[in-house]
Amino acid sequence: MRRYRRYWFSLLLLAGIGVLASRLASPDVMLADLVFEPLYILPLVGFHACYVLAASCAWRLALRGSCGLQVTLMEAVAHVAALNLGKYVPGKVWGMFARGMALGERCGPSEVASATLQEQIALLHAGVVLGAVAAAIVISPAFWLVALGLALLVALTPLWLGLALRLVERMFKRMDGLLSRIADPRSYAKVFLAHVCVWLFLSLSLTVIEPAVLGVEPDLARTCWLILANVVGITVGFFAVFAPGGIGVREAVTTALLLPAMPVEHAVILTVLFRFWLMATELLMSIFLLHPRITRI
Structure with missing residues (x-):
């Protein structure tokens, strides 16, 4: 299977390019009267680079904690790129499958599933926590609401984590030893x-795009609205398995949540441009997939 890895990654890359091309041809991207502030390009690239590094470090930690495997940072970046490309194929699992192929014989299927499970649970948990904090600041800045929400989330984590692990135990009977590590x-x-x-x-990248193309100066309340809308939109799009990369679903939810903070035209422009930015950077990251020598750094 190892020799077919590059062809599999190339197929995912073509799928991503096809989705991007279809979005570019859509009438809702006819954007006019936009400003362009080059001053914000550097922080946009910087925040996105930090997002990629954080996602790569999270995957490295999941591999190390669940199956004891140590991979290089650049290899983890390649795995994140594979995951991002695979989400544009309906079903959401193809990126995870490609990532497992990249690991080859160093991790068995059950071990990759173990690390992936821990990663995805922690991803959703972190999104709920950050979204709750942003919502508390925007809706009611009372500190006790934030403290109460975080306390409940932390307290309930073992409960739903245990339920998820028991579900996986029924699906993969040989994972008993690995589940305790998760x-x-x-x-x-x-x-x-x-x-x-x-x-x-990732949310800060969205907050930088707004002043870069709409000329709106950021503030704390607006930033929290953007963080909340981004987290909720991506999470809902994650569960929309019928939509490649959650396209359409994510933008609709994000736009709806942004309406209390900005005009509908600005919300639509912002969500569409953010999608283009993410898709373009995810396609550029495919260089890590098609050039395996880079992943050994």
């Missing part, structure tokens, strides 16, 4: 904190 508090905490950074840097 639920290890130290390992999970590290992956969780890494994903808090993932959500934060």
Whole structure:
């Protein structure tokens, strides 16, 4: 299977290019009267680079904690790129499958599933926590609401994590020894904190695009609205398995949540441009997939 890896990644890349081309041909991207502030390009690239590094570190931590495998940072970046490309194929699992192929014989299918499960649970958990904090600041800045929400989330984590693990135990009977590593508090905490950074840097990329193309000066309340809308939109799009990369679903939810903070035209422009930015950078990251020598750095 190892010799077919490049062809599989190339197929995912073509799928991503096809989706991007279809979005470019859509009438809702006819954007006019936009400003362009080159001053914001550097922070946009910087925040996105931090997002990629945080996602790569989270995957490295998940691999190390669940199956004891150590991979290089550049190899983890390639795995993140594979995951991002695969989401544009309906079903959401093809990127995970490609990532497993990239690991080759170093990790068996059950071990990759173990690391992926911990990663995805921590990703959703971190998104809920960050979204709750942003919502508390925007809707009611009372500190006790934030403290109460975080306390409930932390307290309930073992419950739904245990339910998820029992479900997987029924699906993969040979994973009993690996599931205890997924639920290890130290390992999970590290992956969780890494994903808090993932959500934060990804959302900050969105907040930078607004002043860059709309000329609107950012403030705390507006930034929190953008973080909340981005987290909720991506999470809902994640569960929309029928939509490649959550396209359409994510933008609709994000736009709806942004309406209290900005005009509908600005919300639509912002969400569409953010999608273009993500798709373009995800396609550029495919260089790590098609050039395996880079992943050995």
